[in-house]
Amino acid sequence: MQMTADFPTTRGAALLATLSKHFANKIEVTTADDRAALHFEMGVARIAVAPQGLYLVLEASDPAAMEPLRDVVERHLLRFAHREDPAPLEWSQPAQA
Numbered sequence: 001m002q003m004t005a006d007f008p009t010t011r012g013a014a015l016l017a018t019l020s021k022h023f024a025n026k027i028e029v030t031t032a033d034d035r036a037a038l039h040f041e042m043g044v045a046r047i048a049v050a051p052q053g054l055y056l057v058l059e060a061s062d063p064a065a066m067e068p069l070r071d072v073v074e075r076h077l078l079r080f081a082h083r084e085d086p087a088p089l090e091w092s093q094p095a096q097a
Contacts, residue, residue, distance in 0.1 A: 001066055002059050005074075005089040009053040009081060016049055018080045043069040056089070 009015060013034065020029050020036045028039040034049035043060030058073065060066040070091060078086050 002057060002094050003070060003091045004094055005056045005091045007054040007089060009084060012049040012054045015080055016047055019076060040069055045073045
């Protein structure tokens with residue numbers, strides 16, 4: 001299952017670097033140009049710098065794994081972006097083909 005969210009910011013690249021560096025001390029993190037994949041036990045968070053901020057895609061095997069994945073990614077992103085007084089993310093599930 002997947003969930004996606006957009007995070008509006010002018011500091012997308014800096015926030016992506018901070019998240020990647022922070023989590024690399026704990027889990028496998030792969031980076032390439034303006035994107036990163038954070039490989040958690042419960043799933044994978046893919047984050048990319050977009051024109052208006054960050055685009056996040058979470059992938060987990062089921063809802064029981066998705067909730068802690070969403071929670072840890074969102075909590076850390078909001079904490080690192082605290083100067084921007086961010087609102088909680090609005091997550092959606094992509095339409096199935």
